Amino acid sequence: MGKKLLIHNDHVPGIHTLDVYRAHGGYASVEKALKTMTPDQVTDEVKKSGLRGRGGAGFPTGLKWSFLAKPEGVARYLVCNADESEPGTFKDRYLMEKIPHALIEGMITSSYALGAKKSYIYIRGEYFYVARILEAALAEAYAAGFLGENILGSGFSHDCYVQVGAGAYICGEETALIESLEGKRGNPRIKPPFPAVQGVWACPTVVNNVETIAAVVPIVNEGGEAYAKIGVGKSTGTKLISASGHINKPGVYEIELGITVEDFIFSDEYCGGIKGGRKLKAVVAGGSSVPILPAELILRTAKGEPRLMTYESLGDGGFITGTMLGSGGFIVMDETTSIVKNLWNFTRFYHHESCGQCSPCREGTGWMEKILNKILAGKGNLSDVDLLWDIQSKIEGKTICPLGEAAAWPVAAAIRHFRAEFEEYVKNPSSIKDVKHYYRLNNLVEA
């Protein structure tokens, strides 16, 4: 069994309540940090731990914290990104739903390190029931004196608020999140300035993912070095993986970074192999935006080494033969899966979620969806595949925020690794089978 630091108590009855959480060692990090450590010491432990952002980009958290501007007399904020909307990703929900105090504890300890007197948990609208769980937990934490004025007599005061979004994927992009939090339209801001200098209410702000903040708790409790011992190289600690698709045991797993992909998919401890004994065809390893890899490349790198569940190993080979760990949304596809249909589904999502500010994403995402729709309606040409490739290349890197890339990468990877499947649909439309469905679903094709 791998070591678990975040959800090891998820099965304990009543762990969502403060009393049970306390009985299992909860809020020890708050006591330790506020009573025995300076804010900088907490930051140092996070730096030593090698913790990297769990929201998708994998940016070192300690470094991010040290970039926070600290002008005299200006408030600073910590914002927790609980917008979790990337298709295939549902680990933050699991954590917040099961052990809400783990996030709140992390918020208090992290805010202490950052000198933030106020923090916000921005949660997606569809998670309204989770927001209620968090609100109840916050009330308990206030009543127990872990929040509010002069926490545990340390002189540190802190207020934490839950803000519910209205259900837009783009509000997971940190600056769109901040706009939405401020009550505005959730449009990504043009950077610079970065949130570390001007975030919420134009004040220095750190935005971190739910899992990142929750991981601060074991780091403070056990020390950064102990945390860094888990994992391989620059991929330290444990990671929550949302496993879905054609596997025997879908769900949220906490893994030690560094286990092999093969072990994760096939061992009984995790996904338990492919459903119905069918063959593995492809995996999207880090949420819908990361490049899809065919079975042979997800299990082994192009060099023939076993692929590990780490930032580096999944990234090995760049986008030509590799992918990304991303947010840990691990989507497994068996041999019955149509890559083109799956891509159409992803593309439709990004088209729907584009905020519309910048031309390449606003126009390009819809165009790609229409072309895929045309192919799936049995009306595609071979040149449509090249056109798709060209469009994605003209979106990538030209947009305000990374949603453009998130839309472009899946298209590029599907064509790169599964071009033959597109061509088969074009040359032999009868192989599509449910053509009418696509034709009706989205009556876009004119030709």
Next chain:
Amino acid sequence: MPKVTIDGHEIEVPKGTTILQAARMIGPHVAPPAMCFYTKLKTSGGYCRTCIVKVTKGSAQNPNPMPKPVASCRTEVMDGMEVQNNTSPDLLEARKGVVEFLLINHPLDCPICDQAGECHLQDLGYQNGSEKTRYEFKRREFEKIDIGKYVSLHMTRCIMCFRCVKVADQITDKRVHGVLHRGDAAEISTYIENVIENDFSGNVIDVCPVGALTDRTFRFKSRVWYTKPMEAHRKCDHAKCNGKVRLWFKGEDVLRVTARKDQWGEAEEFICNTCRFEKKRKSDWIIEGPSPISHHSVISTNHYMSLNMAKVEILKHQKALGFIPMKKLDLE
């Protein structure tokens, strides 16, 4: 003062200058096209992505190139920075992509659009586009609406530059103009077709790079290249308006009043609605003389009639010929 090199031209500029501004200081041959940036409007720019450039050297201190093209209108120069615009084939290809994106949902109804001849999208398409479209689907369509008695909104032609939204935020006192919906369903709207009643609302027409916001008092009166622009002024009572305008004559009639535009097509000063919409007699104005119009513009055909008769003839027949009039139509 930081020094920056753009397409091989070095220039020293004040700190805080953007790459776009620096390029404009060097001259039109290196200045990237800008569809959403507007000097007078705060927070404008960064959206359309037509002004992207390649930064091949970040600065003297950090000589690394920037990993992606950047919006020149929103990126400040650093000392020692090196930038490629027209000298980078990759960049021009990327820009062509942006232009294509702007055009796929544009109706290309130039023959019936009031903006034809002074439309920045026409220029952009001509300079950076392809002659054929690769888009074969239904284009976005909206009903035309009148927002107040002076301004018409054709969302169908809008390229979402957000300049008019910034005018509504920054120039007029009451904001009843903004963005509804999201993605390619987003639209500029006055929310339930509220009228814009404001002394400066007419400026949304001048900032619109295309024919989405047009002057109802001028609609369909004339193609712009049959009118003759003259600089003029009057004593305007409005505290924020200096009464300096451009009059567009056909014979002795003033068909239209607009702000004076600079070399980059941007208003020099915003003008009030009284000057713009209510003063349509020649006697309302003190005429200063002909407006400076670039000889590249089709509007200049009026100034150099004999030289360009052939051009005018072609433009006259464009409807029948069914092609898009281009400002830079060159017959020489």
